[in-house]
Amino acid sequence: MTGRHVLPRLVALGGAAAVLTLGVSACGGGEDEITLGLITKQEENPFFVKIRETAEDSADDTDVKLLTAAGKSDVDNASQVAALEDMTREGAKGIMIVPANSRAIVPAIEKAREAGVIVVALDTPTQPPSAVEALYATNNRRAGNLIGRYAKAKAEEDAIEPRIAMLDLAPGISIGDLRHDGFLAGFGIEDGDPEIVGSAYAEGNEDKAREAMARLLDEDPGINIVYTINEPTAFGVLDALENAGRDDDDVILVSIDGSCDAVKDAVRPGKIDATSQQYPENMAREGLEAVAEAVRGGPSPSGFRDTGVELITSDPVDGVESEDEAFGVRNCWGD
């Protein structure tokens, strides 16, 4: 081999390797394309945006054509019913849905299933749960339990006499009840125990939480532990504490969600002491992969599929397993 010919051969070899690599990469899929659908509650909430984005990425990776639709608000059942009908008509073989109304959506789901469509719920269960093949969601009782155990251990560490305020979702909504019960169990108390000095339904809304917390503080200025159903509620509580001249360091505030807003602006600086982080991307990815597999002749998904929850705090306590705020930032949803 003369020196003159070495370089062109090297270049050719490198080029061939690159082409081969690209070729192999391009042939990575190879399965028949199928059509699936995803219906979320709305397009504004970063939680649902994360679900949609992850589902789209997973669809690209698994040769799935994904149809997407969303309601106009968290309670827009009519749009979801219409989306179910449209997707069935357009040939979707499987549909993932985040129900806006757990009961009202059921007849439309049954109609789709009768047409041979595999339907699974994400995040929110249907009533009854058997209306869908499977539910991919956070274990809400465990989410509540984690912050309950944290609040208890933190109160003991700080040697405070617990005076607890409960800011719940709304009467009769299963997610709210599960989180509430989980918190009480984690703390080791029951409804009606004297440690609970006040409670209110804030509907997961920041403004309503601010008003409710102000009222609870008027009734008992000594509140030192606050349970919140979600992070918008926790932000409302922080406002109320500030308005009442209370230092948030004097109150153990716990919540559930794990959004980027909350983790970066409230958990990291210690305003929210701990939050149970849930993972919408797991709901979307696991749900889509399971439905796609079933449509392609694999086993049909069934029952409740836990999509994980982790306790995030910048102030860990002994005896309660948690992840730090860096983990929370890496895995949060939203901007």
Added chain:
Amino acid sequence: MEAAASAAQPEPRAKPRLVYPKFAIPFVLLILCFAAWGAAANLTDVLVGVFRTIFDMSNVQAALVQFAYYGAYFSLAIPAALINRRFGYKVGVLTGLGLASVGGLLFIPASEILVYEVFLIALFVLAAGLSILETSANPFVIAMGPEGSATQRLNLAQAFNPVGANIGVLLGAVLILPQITPETSKVIMSAAELEQSQEEDLGLVLGPYLGIAFVLILIWLLIAFRKMSTPAEASQEEEGEARSGALGRLWANRHYRYGVAAQFFNVAAQVCVWTFTILYAQDIVGVPAEDSGWYLQASLILFLIARFVMTWLLGIFRPSRLLLIMASLGVGLCLVAMFSLSIVGLIAVVCISLSLSLMFPTIYGVALQGLGEDTKFGAAGLVMAILGGAIMPLIQGKVMDEVGAALAFAVPGFCLAMVAAYALFDLRTRRGGGGELVAEGAH
């Protein structure tokens, strides 16, 4: 006047050729070596975050990657010089290429065994080989052509080092980071699934290193079967004899002594910043793993561009003054990174590369200024300051484990403050002898 001046000038001499004809191909091969060690070095910057995720370990444990890599570089510098002196540059280059290839191939058993420490051994062997390669290749390149074009030849070869560095990060950003199993998925995995994902992720790490090993083996074969001995090698032995009393004279020279310390802190700052850029992006700003590598890529591109700009500025400003300004800027950017926990902090981290860009050659030149006969011996001491890249990332990793990724930028901030202090010292003190600035030899 002009005509008279022209008449007085000697006839323009023929431009010396870049390399002797018989060394054209070996020169090209050595250029590939310069790119290869740039790629390997900066791929390790990506690896720190990757190993942290795969093995679910602390930051200080993950930073052992840099300890292994730069520790090997430091440890092998003197043995490499001895190999060159005893057996010549070709043997030195072949030893380096061979050892580095073995290091790359050791990633195969490492990814089978799934033990972190085996990866560290593989990295140590790879870096040991590259250290020998670098030590041999620099003087080899100089000896491959006429003395008149030696600087040009060395500069051309070294220009491919940052090219390789960018390719290294690109390999990590494209082939590894986007494919790594998401942390959220691991939250719901069983032990068996976790082990399988670990295996798959380590397979991703294996690819680029096997690629590097393959290229190095190819270069080894092409050099091994080519007859080459350079005319300049014979004189190296005499030149290499350490002049008696050099160490004492160098130690007595504060500009040199502090210069070695400044170089230690400069290399430390550089490795710290590049090692933890990806982790800062992920942990503080929440940049997804698949996108985080691009911020390190931006740092390296900025570093490359700034080096050219700094070369121009060094013709306008006194080097120590520019060093003081840029080191102070670096300290300021570290403070922004520490206290602005947002994209602003991340941009500050990326921009630290701007201040780093002039430091190695400038400290090199300032520290060696006026050393006369002791310059070559003194240069070896400056190169060994690479030890900073092994030690300080461990300290930053430890600080990060305690107080988080943002406040841990106090470590490179401190390092850059030390560089600024050296620049200030040089500006405020008078040297014993004069002497011109010395051009950088390597890095």
